[in-house]
Amino acid sequence: MNRRKRKVNILIYILAIVIVLISIFPIVWLFFTSFKPRVDIFAIPPIWLPKINFENYVNEFTGGSSRLPYLYNSIKVALFSTLVTVIVGSLAAYGIAKFPVPGKKNWEFWILSVRMMPPVAVVIPLYMIMRSIKLLDTNTGLILAHVGFNLPFAIWMLTGFFRQIPKDIEEAALIDGCNWYQAMLRISLPLSTPGLATISIFTFMFSWNELLAALVLTGRSGKTLPVAISEYWSNTQIRWEAMAAVSVVYVIPIIIVTFVIQRYIVRGLTLGAVKQ
Amino acid sequence: MQKRLSKTGLILILPSIIYLFFLSLYPTIYTVFLSSKEFNLARPHKSVFVGIGNFIRLFQDDLFRRSLLNTLVIAVFSIVLELIFGYIVAEVFDKRLKGMEALRTIYMLPMMVTPVVWGLVWVYIFNPNFGLANYIFEKVGLGFQPWFASGGTAILSLILVNIWQWTPFTAIIFLAGLSGIPNDIYDAANVDGAKWYQLIFSVKLPALKQMAMVTILIRLMDNLRLFDLVYSTTQGGPGSSTETMSFFIYRHGFKFFNLGYSSTAAILVLVFIILVSQYLIRLFYQGGEIGE
Known part of the structure; x- marks a missing residue:
């Protein structure tokens, strides 16, 4: 019984984290984009983790x-x-x-x-x-x-x-x-x-x-x-x-x-x- | 004494009443006045009284009818799906596990953060050529989608973003409702050997009815005045595929400077919203102590 309960709990955690990820993913993407130089914006495949670079902030x-x-x-x-x-x-x-x-x-x-x-x-x-x-x-x-x-x-x-x-x-x-x-x-x-x-x-x-x-x-x-x-x-x-x-x-x-x-x-x- | 007290009270609320009069009631009357005129800001001296002419023109305006239809389609699909997803999410977050509270707060961000920003981020993600959505879609074999760029899919994309942004609202309201169900009801159901689906349909959903009603009405009003999302994603296009009532009013008023005609449409939206809101307000008061 207890083992089953733990399994259910793990499943709930996974679900909760997936839901949260879907919900904040665009904002994470916004943060990533803000560090990218212009050429990387259109890159395919997309660059997931850009180098931290504040150039865009300084420019704007x-x-x-x-x-x-x-x-x-x-x-x-x-x-x-x-x-x-x-x-x-x-x-x-x-x-x-x-x-x-x-x-x-x-x-x-x-x-x-x-x-x-x-x-x-x-x-x-x-x-x-x-x-x-x-x-x-x-x-x-x-x-x-x-x-x-x-x-x-x-x-x-x-x-x-x-x-x-x-x-x-x-x-x-x-x-x-x-x-x-x-x-x-x-x-x-x-x-x-x-x-x-x-x-x-x-x-x-x-x-x-x-x-x-x-x-x-x-x-x-x-x-x-x-x-x-x-x-x-x-x-x-x-x-x-x-x-x-x-x-x-x-x-x-x-x-x-x-x-x-x-x-x-x-x-x-x-x-x-x-x-x- | 009683009289003096009521006088003091009146003095206290007077500034607000005067303020609200000038910023709400007076503008409404002014809108009604403008709607009877052919009034263009580019030619302010050539305003003509047209009576209900603007209303007749509005009802014959295909674009307006389209905007009405689009608004209703967006509202209905968004609200129904938000209710379903919201319930599911609420069930997940209702489990009292460690760290759940923090996850819940993060989950609320889409409805708190500036809507214009979301609109633009989604335009970027949904860009047909270099957007992330299509990259992923093609990777998993779902193929190329035009998203906001085609008349057929633009309104669906808009609804998708709308749902994504506002499901948290429904979810946290349902969450409040679920946590309000007393534990002994669950215990009693357990003793009676109720199955999980019986629990959902005969305990949980009935308990959430009132909350669902409040949610539906609030979201209906939000959708009737939906503007930010449309402005920052499609601007009503392509063609008129995502034209909504608010955007119609904005376009006629502040792109074509046709304030008379635009006011006419504004009045119709106002009437719509008054009908919905009066019902909502009655619900607020029915709860008696609700609002305290």
Whole structure:
């Protein structure tokens, strides 16, 4: 019986590893490609293990056509849109979770509905708005758009986190003479730090990965790295090795982040409907 | 006191409501307004009111119908296969063995990493002449495949990448569902001498029903607005073989600058998604405490 069990376990391990390999193989291939000189890109049979060589990275991130400014744009947009989203969102979430706001259920319902809106339906009027207030091709314009996309998510998730804080703790603080905002700043926010951190990371990631709004609202100086990466496509001769090097730089933070928030991924991507 | 509290609460949520109004509700109204016009960004002063003219034109537009059909084909095939593969993967990862947790996290990477990057990587792998896929295919005797380069196989390749990217989503949701089944149910089934397939069909699958529903609806909405993957792989081609609704809207709006016509299509997508999402939201609320 025990031997049979061990055999089953080994089989399960093999299956799990095969599944994982299928799933990450393209990213491994991306890393390999980023180290290859141009001639090796088209080699048949393919070169499996290239020599580690950072030439492509140096080429793409230095000199006249450096992609560095777009990386800065991405960082700025993701960082600031996350900051605004989490601050404005946590206020609203706190209001919904802790105060007897009239029509609360309706507001919640509406906020959740906004979350479901397809960006492609919003992006045309957004373009017109940004054009008329002269924010096309700026980081500010894209930040404003991303905050709009991510605010419903942040409010909905943070409301859930705030509701988990027992009422007694806050009531005790209020009786001891705290204002509601003192209670929020000193008790509720510190107690929901894991929640705030998770939501911040998710919001950052959504903004970091976003393509459509960045494509439409920015053109030259304001574009983010995903837009710059997609531009490798449009050339007739795609410079795969360059594309790979730039992509690897862009993808590394996300890989790290995935491990940090692994416990919350299901919850975040299903808007809290499924907990792990 | 009660009144003062509700006022404070309202002040707290007011900034968000105003913000969401300007970035969601107002744009939607504006889209409806634009859809009644013949409005080209290249000739902004020559906009004409056409009423429902754009809608009539849209329903007669073969390309739009094609994009609708393509979107549905992609959605249906992707979701069905993701459910099947997702269940299988969940069963494998559900075994509580050493190191399984780390493998599980690595497995989630396809849905976390920037979609544009994936698109381009797959274009490279699927390149008919020097791509890795064809090299392997020819080695094992499956022969040459055109992948994204031919109208017949492009949409299949797109579905393949879509499934590859999103099966982890279904899998981890099912995994959460499987780990939620109490152990005594398994014990009871064991005592009753239930076979493994009986366990699957009368215990596991019924327990996953609600989760499958949430998954289907979320993935349906994702697929209705599928853009990044199409943009970074086929751009709707070859011909119109992989044109999707989102890409149709993007192309008309920002390649041809036909914002009126593009808005019309956007409204249809919006209506579609509202129908699906209202159902989904009701599911969220049915769970009562769900979302907390």
